[in-house]
Amino acid sequence: MPRTLELLLIRHGQSTANARRIWQGQLEFPLSEEGRLQARHAGRALAGRAISAIYSSPLQRAFETAEILAREAGYGGEIVPLDGLTERRGGVLEGTTHEERAARFPELLEKFLAVPEQERWRLVGAETDEEVLGRFEAAIAEIRERHPRGGLVVVVSHGGAIRAFLRARFGPGVLAGDRRAPNASITRILWPPGGEPQLIELASTGHLPEEPDPKTSTVE
DSSP states (O other): OOOOOOEEEEOOOOOOHHHHEEEEOOOOOBOOOOHHHHHHHHHHHTTTEEEEEEEEOOOHHHHHHHHHHHHHHTTOSOOOOOOOGOOOOGGGTTEHHHHHHHOOOHHHHHHHHHHHHHHHHHHHOOHHHHHHHHHHHHHHHHHHHTTTTTTEEEEEHHHHHHHHHHHHOOOOOTTTOOOOOTTTOEEEEEEEESOOOEEEEEEEEETTSSOOOGGGOOHH
């Protein structure tokens, strides 16, 4: 009989770019040592649970998080990369710090911060929420189709993409303002067969040794 799918959305651990306050977008950066420690703690929080599958963004910082998490959780299956789980393409903002953006694009940055969030992305050549959601929702739909009997499924992705998905599904009050789920945080969703998803736990960091620096959670 079909049963409820428990979906864990996990943001990757801190990357070297997160540590330097660089807007990564779809550029490749590895995990920092802190990020690897965070991934280990996330995996240990799932140890002993019967994980049905692990899916990940193919970007290095996410896939490395998934590999570490799987090892610590005792999961011996394949980690499946899905392109739809990648981070938002950041346009001209990719690879820059706030200070670099202010120096290189002062007028553009002023306009970017002045308009509503949903209008900002086109200004800088980034993916819109609609574009991010189109591929992210398709990836989640594929995952659900692969697990018609439910189970516990782990999805490792990115702050911006996870935020866009959660706000579309559960309302703009989720991760409001410029908030992002912290690195290695766990968001728990229950998805009953034929029913609507239920947000049970949002961006939990109780498994981490200490609260992450809140500044790092705003960088995509």
